[in-house]
Amino acid sequence: MLFNEIAYGPIHSRRLGTSLGMELMPLEHKLCTFNCVYCECGWNTPVSHPKLPTRAEVKAALEEKLSTFHTASADRKNFQLSTLDVITFSGNGEPTLHPDFLGIIEDTCALRDQYCPKAKVSVLSNSTQLGRPDVVQALRLCDNRILKLDAATDEMMRRIDLPVNANLTVAQLIEWLKAFDGDFTLQTCFLRGEHAGKPIDNTTPEELEAWYQAVDTLHPKQIMIYVIDRKTPEENLSKISREEMESIAAPLRAKGYDVIISA
Numbered sequence: 001m002l003f004n005e006i007a008y009g010p011i012h013s014r015r016l017g018t019s020l021g022m023e024l025m026p027l028e029h030k031l032c033t034f035n036c037v038y039c040e041c042g043w044n045t046p047v048s049h050p051k052l053p054t055r056a057e058v059k060a061a062l063e064e065k066l067s068t069f070h071t072a073s074a075d076r077k078n079f080q081l082s083t084l085d086v087i088t089f090s091g092n093g094e095p096t097l098h099p100d101f102l103g104i105i106e107d108t109c110a111l112r113d114q115y116c117p118k119a120k121v122s123v124l125s126n127s128t129q130l131g132r133p134d135v136v137q138a139l140r141l142c143d144n145r146i147l148k149l150d151a152a153t154d155e156m157m158r159r160i161d162l163p164v165n166a167n168l169t170v171a172q173l174i175e176w177l178k179a180f181d182g183d184f185t186l187q188t189c190f191l192r193g194e195h196a197g198k199p200i201d202n203t204t205p206e207e208l209e210a211w212y213q214a215v216d217t218l219h220p221k222q223i224m225i226y227v228i229d230r231k232t233p234e235e236n237l238s239k240i241s242r243e244e245m246e247s248i249a250a251p252l253r254a255k256g257y258d259v260i261i262s263a
């Protein structure tokens with residue numbers, strides 16, 4: 001599933017509410033520093049010169065959408081369009097890969113303030129670009145930073161996320177995530193299955209223990225845990241039950257963490 005517009009929706013997001021989606025990656029194919037076995041956009045497509053929208057194109061597409069909401073809100077003819085909860089950067093890959101990501105977020109916050117001041121600006125990111133100061137600066141401008149950590153052992157993170165940088169470590173991701181002092185949402189997809197002959201399971205006692213420790217190290221203000229919901233590129237995956245997700249969340253909730261389950 002690919003998004004073929006720079007600004008699309010609004011759509012109802014099971015995790016975010018009424019969301020206007022923003023696409024900073026190519027409209028024709030996925031571009032990501034991960035190649036997650038569960039990615040709803042499918043596998044990465046190697047392309048030598050990926051075509052990204054320019055900062056000006058992103059600003060124009062967003063302004064066109066937001067001015068529509070603004071007008072709808074003013075005349076109350078379209079109440080649904082006038083209630084926008086969030087402007088969300090996610091889509092066909094990793095949005096922070098865009099070289100003008102900081103400028104785009106600055107433009108977005110300014111347009112949001114002008115047209116839809118109640119809407120939040122959210123970014124879903126796989127955390128791999130947090131070593132770049134401009135990306136950290138941009139994410140600090142956002143209302144919600146929703147940052148991925150699918151497993152807390154290198155082996156399981158690499159089996160699930162298939163990072164393009166095969167040397168990426170969980171320790172590095174955790175170190176980068178500390179930049180937000182807990183002011184972010186940690187997101188983790190729980191799943192079981194197999195890929196390339198190797199088992200995948202981030203719900204074993206050992207994996208959960210490592211993940212709980214990572215949570216305690218990072219102390220995120222919110223934790224979103226979710227399950228696979230649509231067709232996945234690796235077909236040999238299974239969905240975790242709601243009951244099991246509740247039991248994964250229970251020890252964290254007992255410690256006072258805000259845990260959201262999408263299952």
Ligand code: SF4
Pocket residue numbers: 032033034035036038039040041091092093094125126
């Ligand atoms: S990080 Fe997101 S976009 Fe990238 S491969 Fe994983 S699920 Fe897909």
